[in-house]
Amino acid sequence: MKFNTLLLSAGLALPLTGLAQSSPNKSYFGINAGASFATGNFRATDAENTESGFAKTGFTVALDGAHFFHGGIVGLAGQVAFSDNGRLLGDDLAKLGAAYTEAFDVDATTLRATGRYRRLSALVGPTFMFGGDKLKLEVRGLAGINQMLGTPELMVQLEDDPTNTFTQRSSHSLTFGYSAGLGLHYALGERLGLVARTDFMGSSPITIKNDNRNNTVGRFTEKQPVTAFNTTLGLAFTLGN
Amino acid sequence: MFSTLNLTPTARFWAGALLLTGLAGCNKDEEVVSPSVANEAITTLTLTVTNAASATDTQTATWEQLLDSKGNPVASGPDVSKANLNLKPNTTYNVTVGLLDKTQTPTFDVGAEIKERANIHSFFFQPLPTTQALIIPAPTGADTYPLPIPTPVPAGNPLNLTVTRIDTDNNKTPLPVGLTDTFVTGAASTGYLRVVLRHQPNVKDGTFAPGSTDFDAGFKVTIQ
Numbered sequence: 001m002k003f004n005t006l007l008l009s010a011g012l013a014l015p016l017t018g019l020a021q022s023s024p025n026k027s028y029f030g031i032n033a034g035a036s037f038a039t040g041n042f043r044a045t046d047a048e049n050t051e052s053g054f055a056k057t058g059f060t061v062a063l064d065g066a067h068f069f070h071g072g073i074v075g076l077a078g079q080v081a082f083s084d085n086g087r088l089l090g091d092d093l094a095k096l097g098a099a100y101t102e103a104f105d106v107d108a109t110t111l112r113a114t115g116r117y118r119r120l121s122a123l124v125g126p127t128f129m130f131g132g133d134k135l136k137l138e139v140r141g142l143a144g145i146n147q148m149l150g151t152p153e154l155m156v157q158l159e160d161d162p163t164n165t166f167t168q169r170s171s172h173s174l175t176f177g178y179s180a181g182l183g184l185h186y187a188l189g190e191r192l193g194l195v196a197r198t199d200f201m202g203s204s205p206i207t208i209k210n211d212n213r214n215n216t217v218g219r220f221t222e223k224q225p226v227t228a229f230n231t232t233l234g235l236a237f238t239l240g241n
Numbered sequence: 242m243f244s245t246l247n248l249t250p251t252a253r254f255w256a257g258a259l260l261l262t263g264l265a266g267c268n269k270d271e272e273v274v275s276p277s278v279a280n281e282a283i284t285t286l287t288l289t290v291t292n293a294a295s296a297t298d299t300q301t302a303t304w305e306q307l308l309d310s311k312g313n314p315v316a317s318g319p320d321v322s323k324a325n326l327n328l329k330p331n332t333t334y335n336v337t338v339g340l341l342d343k344t345q346t347p348t349f350d351v352g353a354e355i356k357e358r359a360n361i362h363s364f365f366f367q368p369l370p371t372t373q374a375l376i377i378p379a380p381t382g383a384d385t386y387p388l389p390i391p392t393p394v395p396a397g398n399p400l401n402l403t404v405t406r407i408d409t410d411n412n413k414t415p416l417p418v419g420l421t422d423t424f425v426t427g428a429a430s431t432g433y434l435r436v437v438l439r440h441q442p443n444v445k446d447g448t449f450a451p452g453s454t455d456f457d458a459g460f461k462v463t464i465q
Contacts, residue, residue, distance in 0.1 A: 093273035104442035105358055112272045158442050166443055215360045215445050216412045 024071035025129045025136070028185075029064065030195055032234030036060040038085045038117075039200075040227045045092060047099035050221045051205075054096075054152075055117050056086025060230045064195075066127050066138075077127035077140045079179070083201075085117035085228060088152045096219065100156055103218025110157040115170050118149040119226070121177045121201065129185070138183035146177030146203035151224065166212040168221060173206035175226075185236060193236040202227040282308055283351050285341040286436060286458045290326060290424065293333040302326045304387070304436075304458035308344050321389045324460045326434065328402070334424040336404075338364060338436070340456070356420055359410040361442045364419025365449050366404035367435040368462070369394045377437050377449055387459040390433040400432025400462055416447045426464045434460045 037043075038055035046052045062081035069075060088096075093111045101109045123142035130137050154168040181199030188194055205223040213220060285305045292298035306319040328334065340351035355362050367377040369390060385392040403425045406417035419438075436459075439445075441452030 088271055090271055090273055093271055097273055104361055105440065106442050110272065112270060114270045164442065164444055213443065214412075215441075215443050217358070217360045217443070 023131070023133045023136075025068035025073060025075065026071070026238040026240055027065070027067040027075070028193070028236045028238045030193075030234050030236035031061070031063055032195060032197055032232035033059065033061045034197075034230060034232030034234075036083045036085055037229045037231075038227070039229055041225050042085070042227050045095060047095040047219060050219055051223065051225055053117070053224055053226070054088050054092040055226075055228075056089075058084040058086045058117070060084075060228075060232060062230075062232060062234070064197075064234070064236070066129070066140075068127075068129065073128050073130055075127045075129065076124065077138075077142060078124045079121070079142055081121050081123075081201075081230075083117075083119050083121070083228065083230070087116040088113035088154065096154070096156075100158070100218050104158050106159045108159055112155045112157075113152050115150045115153045117151055117226075119146055119203075120149055121146045121179075121203075123177055123179055131185075134187050136185040138185060139181075140183070141178075141180040143176070143178045146175045146206075146226070148173045148175070148206050148226075151206070151208065166210065166214075169209040169211060171206045171208045171224065173208075175204045175206055177201065177203040179230075181230075191238050193238065195232075195234045195236045197230070197232045197234070199230045199232075200227070201230060282312060282342050282344050283340050283438070283456045284308060284343040285339075286438075286456060287339040287341070288326065288436070288460065289337045289339065290328070290334045291336075292329070293335050293423070298329075300327065302460050304460060305343075312344070319388055319458075321459070321461075324389060324458070326460055326462045328424065328426050328462065328464045330401070330426050330429050330464050332426050334426075336422040336424050338420050338422070340438070352420065355438070356418075359408070359418045359420070360412050361440065361445055361452075362455070363417060363439050363441060363445055363447075364406065364422075365437045365439060366406075366419070366422070367437070368400040368402040368404065369433045369435060370397050371399045373399075377435055386433075386435060387457045389461050390435060390459040394433065397432075398430055400434070401427030401430045401464060402432075402434065402462060403427075404434075410445075412445070416445055429465045431461075431463050431465075434462050436460070 036058045041051040042053040042055045044052035045054050060083040062079050064079050066075045066077040097109045097111045123144035125142035127140035148171050151171040153170040157165045179199045179201035183197040186194045203226045205225045208221050287303045289301050303323040307315045342349040342351050365377050405423045406419040407421045408418045409415035410418050438456040439452045440455045444451035
């Protein structure tokens, strides 16, 4: 839903920015950092939903760049970004534990969680930049790869039997990734600009392996969608004359 | 181009911001023990036995252990007065197992719950005496068979009864449950039938050993 809203906003912004005065666009590279808001099932905390990720609002750091052909409004953009969307907290484990306890009909469940949602993405795609010398609006859509550097690993021990333990492993899946968003460039000088960005990013569901799951009971996650809404602030360094 | 990197205060600001965000993402472990609400009890196990060749030839046998207000077995012990099966020789019977919790009002149908949770439950049936390998291990130490089965079981001719579990669960490799079964009798004989419900969370593999016992009942069986 948010993704659709973003696309609609981008679509509306295009003709409006087209009305503004345009000046030649220079290629640039830059660095951005800001907040990454997990969305959808990635953020959901319903323990009965096997796709609930319990991901949090975290941070993202990105290296960006774009080359504009002949100084026009159309260019090719690229981004390499690192994002962190937190870890499982005590409240999350309490919810998951209650669900496992109920599903396996046991007196108690002990859960241990380690690791965080961390990923690296490398995306390329078309970009369009409009505006004057001082202020420009950039609209872009990127696609590429999303490499999970880790997800929370969850160990579940049923009652007090240490042999009756199963584990949801940390995922290091390589998946298809994409993002779409807007960037506002404000020129601080001839070469340096301030950039505020807002992007929706997602990836095809990552694969999660489970160890020692002998019976088909309770929450059993094998696929995890990853979606986030990122807002960043950064610097852009323009290239060429 | 790289002259812009001379803006060291700005560069320092961003380097500091990156360092802070990196530190904010440091790893921590969490551990939580999640207890449950009290599980339902099981007080009553009923076998409904129907002659496969004659639907009107039906009988029930009930083994019951009532509980006090604290959930402990009542001092008078189990009621085995109705735990008797009288079967015909060389006959096949269709059998269903019912479980009740009579500590609740109204009485709670635990059998329906076991059916929902079939992937972690399994019934085991042990005819006694037997010359076959035991499906359910004999009690050891201070443990005893459930009444009316004597401990130890007197040596004698085997009970000519073969039990086959019919229903299976939804595990990736389906395993027997035992809520529906067939009893096939042989020549006339007498003995006992032990019925045990095992709770095998994440360890159900078709064998008796893993898990714990939810209910243990005994029946006197006469084949004549």
